[in-house]
Amino acid sequence: MADGTEANRFSGRVRRYAKVGTAMGGIAARFAGQRLGWEGDRGRNASELAVALGGLKGPLMKVAQIVATLPDVLPREYAAELKQLQADAPPMGWPFVRRRMAAELGPDWLQRFGEFPHEAAHAASLGQVHKAKTLDGETVACKLQYPDMASAVEADLGQLRLIFSLYQRYDRAIQTENIHTEIADRLREELDYRREARHMRLYGRMLTDEPGVHVPEPHDDLSTDRLLTMSWLDGAPLMQSVDAPLEQRNRIAYNMFRAWYVPFYGYGVIHGDPHLGNYSVRPDGTVNLLDFGCVRVFPPAFVQGVIDLYRALDEGDEALAVHAYESWGFSNLSKEMIAVLNQWAGYLYGPILDKRARSIADGEFGIEYGAGVAHKVHAELRRMGGVKPPREFVLMDRAAIGLGSVFMHLQAEMNWHELFHDLTKDFDAQALKKRQSAALKAEGLPLPS
Numbered sequence: 001m002a003d004g005t006e007a008n009r010f011s012g013r014v015r016r017y018a019k020v021g022t023a024m025g026g027i028a029a030r031f032a033g034q035r036l037g038w039e040g041d042r043g044r045n046a047s048e049l050a051v052a053l054g055g056l057k058g059p060l061m062k063v064a065q066i067v068a069t070l071p072d073v074l075p076r077e078y079a080a081e082l083k084q085l086q087a088d089a090p091p092m093g094w095p096f097v098r099r100r101m102a103a104e105l106g107p108d109w110l111q112r113f114g115e116f117p118h119e120a121a122h123a124a125s126l127g128q129v130h131k132a133k134t135l136d137g138e139t140v141a142c143k144l145q146y147p148d149m150a151s152a153v154e155a156d157l158g159q160l161r162l163i164f165s166l167y168q169r170y171d172r173a174i175q176t177e178n179i180h181t182e183i184a185d186r187l188r189e190e191l192d193y194r195r196e197a198r199h200m201r202l203y204g205r206m207l208t209d210e211p212g213v214h215v216p217e218p219h220d221d222l223s224t225d226r227l228l229t230m231s232w233l234d235g236a237p238l239m240q241s242v243d244a245p246l247e248q249r250n251r252i253a254y255n256m257f258r259a260w261y262v263p264f265y266g267y268g269v270i271h272g273d274p275h276l277g278n279y280s281v282r283p284d285g286t287v288n289l290l291d292f293g294c295v296r297v298f299p300p301a302f303v304q305g306v307i308d309l310y311r312a313l314d315e316g317d318e319a320l321a322v323h324a325y326e327s328w329g330f331s332n333l334s335k336e337m338i339a340v341l342n343q344w345a346g347y348l349y350g351p352i353l354d355k356r357a358r359s360i361a362d363g364e365f366g367i368e369y370g371a372g373v374a375h376k377v378h379a380e381l382r383r384m385g386g387v388k389p390p391r392e393f394v395l396m397d398r399a400a401i402g403l404g405s406v407f408m409h410l411q412a413e414m415n416w417h418e419l420f421h422d423l424t425k426d427f428d429a430q431a432l433k434k435r436q437s438a439a440l441k442a443e444g445l446p447l448p449s
Contacts, residue, residue: 091120091128092146100144104227112222116142124277126190126293131232138231140219145226149191157184174381175388182391186272190293193228198443199292200230203271205439206263212255212286233288235280242409251285253412257419259289260403265307265423267436268298268448272395274402296395297440297448300429301327306396307424313342313349321345329390337387340380347373348400351416360407360416 092100097118101109110116115133122129127145134140160183164176189195197218204215214233222229241252256279263269271278273294280288305327312321318335321342325333330341346353351360381387407414440447 091123094118097130097144100147101227104144104224105222122277127226132229134219134222140222140229141216141232142222143193143228143230145191145193153187153191157187174378175386178389178391179394182394186294186296186395189295192225193223194225195445196228196293197223197230198445199295202269202295202439202443202445203263203289203292205442206267206269207259210255210258210262212251213259214282214286214288216288216290233280233290235282235288238276238279238281238406239409241281242411246411246413248285249410250412250414252281252287253407253410253414254419255285255287256403256406257414257416259287260399261420261423264298265303265427266432267439268300268303268432269436270296270298270395270399272296272398274399274406276406294395296392297436297445298392299448300433300436302392303432304427304429307427309345310349310352310420310424313346314353328392330387334384337384340377340384341387343373343380344377351404352420353417355415355417357413357415359411359413360404 105112112135113132114135114137117130117132120128121131121141126149127143130142130144132140132142157180161180164180197220200216200218204217207213207215216230216233219229219231238252241249259279260271260274263271271289271292271294273291275291278289278291280290282288305324308320308327309324311317312324318338322333322338325338325341333341351358437447
């Protein structure tokens with residue numbers, strides 16, 4: 001039986017480098033000939049890169065999806081192509097499943113289930129899920145990690161560092177050291193399925209009073225570091241609801257908003273991967289959260305900074321804005337830099353600053369307007385020598401942009417201002433610290449540094 005995460009083996013990394021290198025070699029050669037690849041036929045290079053990454057199982061595809069949602073980390077042509085990558089991948093066959101399950105639960109593993117189908121219900125970048133039954137008849141999801149993922153993660157993170165360094169030699173608007181560090185830490189955590197089980201219980205605890213959100217329960221006796229067995233939650237993909245009546249779409253949007261932001265403003269915890277495959281919708285409009293590998297815990301001061309920046313933008317308080325940015329880890333901020341950062345913040349905060357019911361993409365806050373703001377901010381940052389975003393910013397930006405995309409798909413019309421104020425009107429950083437400490441300790445998780 002496995003008792004730890006598979007070793008980050010040199011041989012495994014070499015095999016992974018070979019796969020990635022073969023997939024990207026031709027593209028990389030053109031990068032060198034076209035001012036490191038960021039000029040010339042960007043559209044063609046970006047399309048070929050997406051095809052190459054889409055054929056690879058493992059973390060590189062997940063990294064590509066994360067990076068694609070972060071403004072200005074890569075050229076727009078690359079981000080647009082990488083956003084199209086899907087998490088679904090061809091599943092591994094039954095001989096593989098038999099070997100992996102025996103390695104995790106022992107040679108008699110099949111006798112510990114009432115049913116265990118040969119075919120996977122879902123396959124993703126780091127593992128695949130089988131819809132099984134326990135001996136007492138409960139339907140469960142068995143999430144089984146692919147082999148050699150630790151080696152693949154380290155090899156792929158090395159490739160990501162190379163891509164970032166190439167881009168920064170051409171464009172220094174966004175310094176990527178902290179972005180790489182944050183992605184690396186979160187990806188390594190995703191390999192630890194026992195940690196994910198603790199995250200799952202933490203979310204069950206934090207959302208216990210939210211009737212519109214459902215969280216599975218892990219089965220410790222059928223789980224290991226690389227196998228996570230949990231209760232099965234039935235639901236339909238969100239995209240099947242985009243043509244539902246507005247009332248139903250608004251109900252789903254409300255529940256999604258609560259699912260992400262009750263934990264953040266109540267406990268300083270955020271689900272960092274709002275990918276369409278990580279939740280499903282029930283007929284009554286309630287939602288299921290399904291994946292807890294990418295979870296970020298923030299110090300209370302960071303959460304306070306999010307609220308402070310809202311107030312600064314709402315009241316035109318420049319000193320409070322400076323305080324908010326500094327509480328997140330920005331440093332050496334000039335008056336000019338603050339003005340530029342506030343342009344992007346104004347776009348992200350726009351829906352909650354607008355005191356009316358509206359869609360996320362209403363008026364000047366639509367996708368085209370947002371792209372224009374991002375382009376303008378990027379140009380200004382580049383002119384001023386660049387900015388180094390704090391690492392905590394990575395998943396906050398991803399959550400905000402990812403959820404915004406969900407709300408746009410739903411065309412939900414909500415009073416986002418009221419939703420935000422309902423969660424933050426009585427905010428107290430010290431009270432959050434106590435709740436956070438109690439919840440994390442109860443689930444055996446570390447406090448934020």
